[in-house]
Amino acid sequence: xxxxxxxxxxxxxxxxxxxxxxxxxxxxxxxxxxxxxxxxxxxxxxxxxxxxxxxxxxxxxxxxxxxxxxxxxxxxxxxxxxxxxxxxxxxxxxxxxxxxxxxxxxxxxxxxxxxxxxxxxxxxxxxxxxxxxxxxxxxxxxxxxxxxxxxxxxxxxxxxxxxxxxxxxxxxxxxxxxxxxxxxxxxxxxxxxxxxxxxxxxxxxxxxxxxxxxxxxxxxxxxxxxxxxxxxxxxxxxxxxxxxxxxxxxxxxxxxxxxxxxxxxxxxxxxxxxxxxxxxxxxxxxxxxxxxxxxxxxxxxxxxxxxxxxxxxxxxxxxxxxxxxxxxxxxxx
Amino acid sequence: xxxxxxxxxxxxxxxxxxxxxxxxxxxxxxxxxxxxxxxxxxxxxxxxxxxxxxxxxxxxxxxxxxxxxxxxxxxxxxxxxxxxxxxxxxxxxxxxxxxxxxxxxxxxxxxxxxxxxxxxxxxxxxxxxxxxxxxxxxxxxxxxxxxxxxxxxxxxxxxxxxxxxxxxxxxxxxxxxxxxxxxxxxxxxxxxxxxxxxxxxxxxxxxxxxxxxxxxxxxxxxxxxxxxxxxxxxxxxxxxxxxxxxxxxxxxxxxxxxxxxxxxxxxxxxxxxxxxxxxxxxxxxxxxxxxxxxx
Amino acid sequence: xxxxxxxxxxxxxxxxxxxxxxxxxxxxxxxxxxxxxxxxxxxxxxxxxxxxxxxxxxxxxxxxxxxxxxxxxxxxxxxxxxxxxxxxxxxxxxxxxxxxxxxxxxxxxxxxxxxxxxxxxxxxxxxxxxxxxxxxxxxxxxxxxxxxxxxxxxxxxxxxxxxxxxxxxxxxxxxxxxxxxxxxxxxxxxxxxxxxxxxxxxxxxxxxxxxxxxxxxxxxxxxxxxxxxxxxxxxxxxxxxxxxxxxxxxxxxxxxxxxxxxxxxxxxxxxxxxxxxxxxxxxxxxxxxxxxxxxxxxxxxxxxxxxxxxxxxxxxxxxxx
Numbered sequence: 001x002x003x004x005x006x007x008x009x010x011x012x013x014x015x016x017x018x019x020x021x022x023x024x025x026x027x028x029x030x031x032x033x034x035x036x037x038x039x040x041x042x043x044x045x046x047x048x049x050x051x052x053x054x055x056x057x058x059x060x061x062x063x064x065x066x067x068x069x070x071x072x073x074x075x076x077x078x079x080x081x082x083x084x085x086x087x088x089x090x091x092x093x094x095x096x097x098x099x100x101x102x103x104x105x106x107x108x109x110x111x112x113x114x115x116x117x118x119x120x121x122x123x124x125x126x127x128x129x130x131x132x133x134x135x136x137x138x139x140x141x142x143x144x145x146x147x148x149x150x151x152x153x154x155x156x157x158x159x160x161x162x163x164x165x166x167x168x169x170x171x172x173x174x175x176x177x178x179x180x181x182x183x184x185x186x187x188x189x190x191x192x193x194x195x196x197x198x199x200x201x202x203x204x205x206x207x208x209x210x211x212x213x214x215x216x217x218x219x220x221x222x223x224x225x226x227x228x229x230x231x232x233x234x235x236x237x238x239x240x241x242x243x244x245x246x247x248x249x250x251x252x253x254x255x256x257x258x259x260x261x262x263x264x265x266x267x268x269x270x271x272x273x274x275x276x277x278x279x280x281x282x283x284x285x286x287x288x289x290x291x292x293x294x295x296x297x298x299x300x301x302x303x304x305x306x307x308x309x310x311x312x313x314x315x316x317x318x319x320x321x322x323x324x325x326x327x328x329x330x331x332x333x
Numbered sequence: 334x335x336x337x338x339x340x341x342x343x344x345x346x347x348x349x350x351x352x353x354x355x356x357x358x359x360x361x362x363x364x365x366x367x368x369x370x371x372x373x374x375x376x377x378x379x380x381x382x383x384x385x386x387x388x389x390x391x392x393x394x395x396x397x398x399x400x401x402x403x404x405x406x407x408x409x410x411x412x413x414x415x416x417x418x419x420x421x422x423x424x425x426x427x428x429x430x431x432x433x434x435x436x437x438x439x440x441x442x443x444x445x446x447x448x449x450x451x452x453x454x455x456x457x458x459x460x461x462x463x464x465x466x467x468x469x470x471x472x473x474x475x476x477x478x479x480x481x482x483x484x485x486x487x488x489x490x491x492x493x494x495x496x497x498x499x500x501x502x503x504x505x506x507x508x509x510x511x512x513x514x515x516x517x518x519x520x521x522x523x524x525x526x527x528x529x530x531x532x533x534x535x536x537x538x539x540x541x542x543x544x545x546x547x548x549x550x551x552x553x554x555x556x557x558x559x560x561x562x563x564x565x566x567x568x569x570x571x572x573x574x575x576x577x578x579x580x581x582x583x584x585x586x587x588x589x590x591x592x593x594x595x596x597x598x599x600x601x602x603x604x605x606x607x608x609x610x611x612x613x614x615x616x617x618x619x620x621x622x623x624x625x626x627x628x
Numbered sequence: 629x630x631x632x633x634x635x636x637x638x639x640x641x642x643x644x645x646x647x648x649x650x651x652x653x654x655x656x657x658x659x660x661x662x663x664x665x666x667x668x669x670x671x672x673x674x675x676x677x678x679x680x681x682x683x684x685x686x687x688x689x690x691x692x693x694x695x696x697x698x699x700x701x702x703x704x705x706x707x708x709x710x711x712x713x714x715x716x717x718x719x720x721x722x723x724x725x726x727x728x729x730x731x732x733x734x735x736x737x738x739x740x741x742x743x744x745x746x747x748x749x750x751x752x753x754x755x756x757x758x759x760x761x762x763x764x765x766x767x768x769x770x771x772x773x774x775x776x777x778x779x780x781x782x783x784x785x786x787x788x789x790x791x792x793x794x795x796x797x798x799x800x801x802x803x804x805x806x807x808x809x810x811x812x813x814x815x816x817x818x819x820x821x822x823x824x825x826x827x828x829x830x831x832x833x834x835x836x837x838x839x840x841x842x843x844x845x846x847x848x849x850x851x852x853x854x855x856x857x858x859x860x861x862x863x864x865x866x867x868x869x870x871x872x873x874x875x876x877x878x879x880x881x882x883x884x885x886x887x888x889x890x891x892x893x894x895x896x897x898x899x900x901x902x903x904x905x906x907x908x909x910x911x912x913x914x915x916x917x918x919x920x921x922x923x924x925x926x927x928x929x930x931x932x933x934x935x936x937x938x939x940x941x942x943x944x945x946x947x948x949x
Contacts, residue, residue, distance in 0.1 A: 057816065058814050099526035167902070177525070199903075202900075204896065223814070225889055275890055
């Protein structure tokens with residue numbers, strides 16, 4: 001039964017631990033298995049029709065979270081509920097069929113295209129997979145979509161192979177491919193990071209336009225907070241597998257509560273020499289996700305860390321007086 | 334950095350044009366191609382017009398051990414048989430066996446490699462174990478053992494040689510599948526909702542083909558030499574029929590007496606044909622791999 | 629006014645490919661003065677990395693310099709033989725690369741690498757002395773002393789990048805070319821790196837050519853900025869005037885299309901089209917197909933790169949002959 005409430009996706013207590021590969025001798029000697037705590041207990045909802053941003057640096061777990069939601073990888077713990085249906089209760093075949101409603105745009109458009117498949121075939125492949133259309137009908141629909149994303153001249157580009165297209169064209173191909181079955185949701189993993197700078201604005205605009213036309217919901221995964229600001233409605237900041245702050249764009253950007261969020265926002269290079277950064281950056285680098293620091297994961301680098309921060313891991317709680325703004329920090333009361 | 338996309342013109346155009354910038358490959362492509370064409374034409378002619386060979390290779394047509402002359406271009410062997418005709422007729426056997434064995438090892442090795450690499454698990458481990466065991470044997474020794482076991486005849490010979498090369502195809506294909514499986518476009522196909530067999534057939538297999546084709550032609554070259562080796566040790570297809578390896582075996586004792594032609598010409602034939610197929614394979618690999626030039 | 633360290637006169641670089649010749653750098657002339665940070669900015673394929681490699685004479689074959697001069701400390705680098713150029717590299721001109729993991733020898737400890745660098749150029753320095761210098765250098769870069777004997781894979785990305793700066797500084801190079809030094813770094817580490825580079829630059833009056841596609845990084849660090857497009861220089865100016873009032877339509881379009889996290893309004897302007905195919909570039913001004921101000925002349929004649937106002941250079945017909 002479709003979910004009548006607002007949420008298209010509900011993520012509850014999601015964890016993903018990857019076992020660390022060890023050599024034969026090492027495995028004999030050290031009894032304990034080690035894990036990469038890629039995602040370590042994450043809760044959030046994505047509302048229908050919104051652009052939900054998942055931001056963080058490397059090791060934050062944002063990409064893994066995206067792949068978990070798409071069920072390209074199995075969760076270690078936790079639930080993912082898509083339109084009211086708990087995905088762990090589904091069989092492999094049912095999950096495969098559910099992919100019609102949830103599509104993905106990968107970071108590297110060239111790597112995510114089969115080098116031996118023509119553009120038109122690649123875009124329309126999902127139509128064939130699910131028996132929606134084939135032959136002439138498939139071609140017609142693909143050409144129509146190509147026009148839509150401005151992949152023109154469509155009938156010429158239809159027969160080209162990936163290495164014959166420009167970077168911007170390839171980007172549009174993967175967008176078109178994701179849209180063919182009119183999915184409910186699109187997970188976009190750094191969709192513009194590999195595009196040329198002058199082309200990025202156009203791609204962002206295209207994504208916004210398509211969202212309106214096709215009634216899409218986006219999960220927008222990125223490390224670039226400037227881009228996220230442009231397109232997202234709500235955003236969650238991740239650090240070492242946990243969400244440290246979450247809220248609407250206004251809330252998180254105008255009034256960041258978590259020291260990490262504050263540092264992250266200050267660190268983004270601004271294209272304006274009058275606005276050169278003066279605030280100091282937290283020391284050190286992101287620790288290993290195999291042995292995350294105890295208590296609050298950010299405490300070793302946090303400028304305002306207290307004793308409790310090294311002992312207890314803070315829970316994601318509401319910021320007082322700011323509905324919908326959540327932060328995981330002991331020092332926000 | 335920006336990538337300048339390469340538009341691939343037709344296969345034939347590329348084959349003929351070769352590559353102007355890197356001289357060696359140009360010659361490999363075209364020369365190798367010519368050699369193979371030459372061989373194939375020769376074989377075809379042998380089938381169509383036995384008259385290409387000036388004499389019947391199996392009967393005495395001149396004095397024994399005449400050196401190369403106007404009547405017998407390559408001279409005659411110890412039974413007075415014209416060596417040139419023997420070379421031409423011998424090509425039939427050699428090519429038959431080489432092509433058949435390469436095809437057999439292809440038919441067995443490739444599908445097993447695809448399935449094993451894709452499914453993994455116990456099946457993969459079992460097959461890898463079997464294949465590695467076969468691979469561990471020195472090729473010629475294994476071929477000799479199998480040929481002795483199976484007996485003479487084109488088919489038996491081909492099976493013996495094919496068995497030696499199955500692991501080569503298997504390992505190559507399996508390795509390719511394992512690495513292609515991790516590519517982003519395979520994951521993209523999964524995310525589109527493609528089933529396993531679709532992924533294997535439309536995404537993985539087409540990307541494995543270029544390397545298979547190259548190894549196939551190299552395999553033929555190898556098989557030619559193996560077949561000659563088997564004939565040399567007396568396990569050839571049919572001692573009564575002309576056979577390059579066998580002719581070398583028979584003629585080798587004559588080298589001491591200064592009669593070089595019974596050994597040299599069959600030897601050259603083997604070397605040239607094997608080389609031709611090798612070059613063809615190398616040239617093919619240059620053509621088949623889509624290249625991107627980075628600027 | 630400080631004196632010039634590097635002067636490029638009409639430098640051109642060609643790359644022959646299977647489908648034609650690509651002009652990677654087209655007739656570039658500019659000066660880099662002592663103690664300044666020159667930002668060289670542009671999109672992928674514009675030729676900025678090629679230019680950096682050309683200055684170091686480290687172009688990957690089949691690329692080669694086909695015209696112009698590179699004058700460094702009075703010498704034309706193009707005319708130098710291999711041995712002389714080798715002496716210059718490291719000691720006088722240093723390079724910091726994008727991905728430190730691939731540029732540091734994975735089988736060599738950091739300390740050994742620095743010591744080797746020092747001793748290669750100063751064979752008279754004894755090993756212990758070199759080690760001491762290395763230790764001091766690493767300490768100055770904010771890497772803890774005990775890490776000095778680590779291998780590159782044991783260090784994090786940011787630390788490796790700092791080792792690269794260390795190598796560049798080890799010999800007090802006159803000129804440091806940094807090619808996309810922060811592209812592979814996380815945001816906060818990038819900020820730390822830029823802070824450190826700025827401090828070191830001020831402290832030692834370093835001359836740096838900062839090559840990047842990131843407009844924000846250029847705004848943070850550069851004193852002057854050169855904008856490249858399709859192998860040509862489009863604009864060159866001090867950083868403040870360039871950002872406040874860009875002269876070239878490409879610069880203007882580029883600056884307007886980059887999201888600025890500080891702005892309250894979303895006002896991204898979209899540049900139509902995409903960077904040109906360098907095998908078959910458009911005639912006249914290479915930017916004209918995308919230029920909102922394109923005139924008839926732009927389609928057939930390439931505008932010269934000249935000083936439009938004192939200290940401000942541009943290649944655009946909007947500014948007359």
